[in-house]
Amino acid sequence: MATRALILLEGTRNNGPLYVQGAQHLGLHSITLSADPTQYDYLAAETAAAIRVDTDNLDALIQECSRLRATYDIAGITSAEESVYAMVGKLCRHFDLPGPNPASIERCCDKFAQRQVLAQAGVPMPTYRLAADAMEAESAATEIGLPVVLKPAVGHGSSGVRLCRNLDEVAEHTTYLLGGKHIWRSSPRILVEEFAQGPHYIVHIMGNEVFGIEANEFDRPPLFLFRQGIFPAPLTDDEYKCIADVSLSSLRVLGLGWGPTCIEVRWTKRGPVVIEVNPRLSGAPQHIQLAYGVDLVTEHIKLVIGEKWDLRRRHSHTAAWRSLLPDRDGILDWIDGVSRAAAVSGVAWVKLHVKPKTRIIRKGDYRDSMGYVFAVSPNLARTDAILQRAVDLIEWSIIPFPTEQDRLAASHLSAPPQVPRGTE
Template identity: 70%
Template structure:
């Protein structure tokens, strides 16, 4: 009998390790298809089979999966992030496997198209304009009124997202996005958005069910680098219901409803305003927070759905889990970092993760790549969680020597 395999398209520094660790627990052999498997350190560390293939070439992926099917029983195909999630949908359709609708995913991943569909569905969103050049950006900002948010029409993890408070910042970030410096290589299409003010929430959805709502705080503007995230958020029943209702409207407007999804929004004076809908599981550390709080392993449940099995979203416990992100205060060379082992030993700490090692160059980019690690604590109440978290974070320290000029 052929061994059952789970095909993972590309990987991720964040959720990627969780998928390859969860697969064997479901008696699945994980195989990663990647244009450059070496970019994912955890594949070698975990001894995961990886195959080099052009992941931008659907025909090449079909050929590789067909070749693998001669040896393995391919139980499912999925991925840890959204850049290749539409391709996952196309592969699932070709091989008659459960998966997301690729057309809906592609429309959702274009932030301009997403805005149009949400507006048509009556979902509250920030006022926005599409711009293809510096003059159009300036004109749109004048129409909307400063400050505005500038972001590329494709991308994730707050890459390329910035609050522009005056004309100088507007010109600087426009030049950055249009000048080929944006790492995702997105086309020169920019969204200029009204700045929605208010607390930020991340809503975790599986299928058509709102699993829970997380609250997060970011660092000082102009960037949006999260510093702390708590699940579940402390909300009144009325606020929770209004947020859930808006999120379900998003799914209808975007023709989503299969698998995991994540809705980012802010609670403004007018109520919930949707910032973005992500047609996939939220990134680290949301899955870890949900597991520490509710005992639900979102990664495992997503894989179950991808292989045609029934998932279980029932809560096993009732804690509050909070993650504190470790963010450097300056650019330079990391001389040393330590205390993580002592922090992990603090009662109530669920996880301590460091992304960097000594002698690593630190160059802050104003997005999630600025994180050098995180600490997660869980306890029956938010107040207890915060005390535990602070006790652990205080044990971690590092030193950075600024780059010489």
């Protein structure tokens, strides 16, 4: 009898290992198809199979999956990576497997197209314009009113997203986005949006059901780096219902509702406005499992392989996470206190993405995080205290990159001593 396999397209630093582990838990052999499997360290750590293939090429993926079917019983195909999720849908349709609607995913991943669909349906959202160059971006910012948020029309993980408080900052960030430093996955188009001010929430949806709502905090502006999350968010029943209703309206008009979705919302003076709809699980759903006892990754895989998922809550706690963010570029000289933080009662995990001597080059997006601390307890106040105590125990030192003068000095010190002429 052929081994049942789960095909994973690409991966992610946070959720990729969870999908590999979830497959193992369900007795599936995971096979990751990637343009560059070596970028995912966890594949080696989990002894998971990986195959190099162009994941932007549907024909190449069909050919590789057809080849694998000669050896394995392919139970399902999915991904933790948003940028290839439409391709997942296309593969699922080709092989008659359960999967998302690729047209809905593609429309959702194009933020301008997403905005247009939501606007036509009357879903509350920030005022927005599309810009192709600096002149259009400045004109849009003036029309909308400063401050504004500039972001690539296609992208994820806050890459290239920036708050611009004046026209000089608009021009500077437009130059950055269009000047060759930002990596585009599509034709360069910039979304200029009104800055919706107010508390930030992520609505976690499974199928057509709001599973829960998370409260988030960002690190220092003008970037949008997630600093902390609390699940479930401390909301009144009326606030919860209002946010949930707006989110489910977005889900319906975008043609989603199969599998997981996470929707970012701001609570503004006019109530909840939709910032972004993402057709995937959030970046690190472990805190949801801590709070409710439901492993959303494993339940998603069940749906992918045609089984019925079980979203029943086992308990109700409050969980929180904190991202360890560097305050400068340089070389991580040392990081200490991780084991002490992990030993704090109520701390569930301390996960590091870096180790000493790692080069720290901040990019202003999700890749800046050096790691996470997760905590859980029966109530918010206690969880918050546990998390703060653990984070306070973790310290690190980032030293500046060596200058050319430093390198010359080091070279001089390491050179063999010169013997005076005539004394050989």
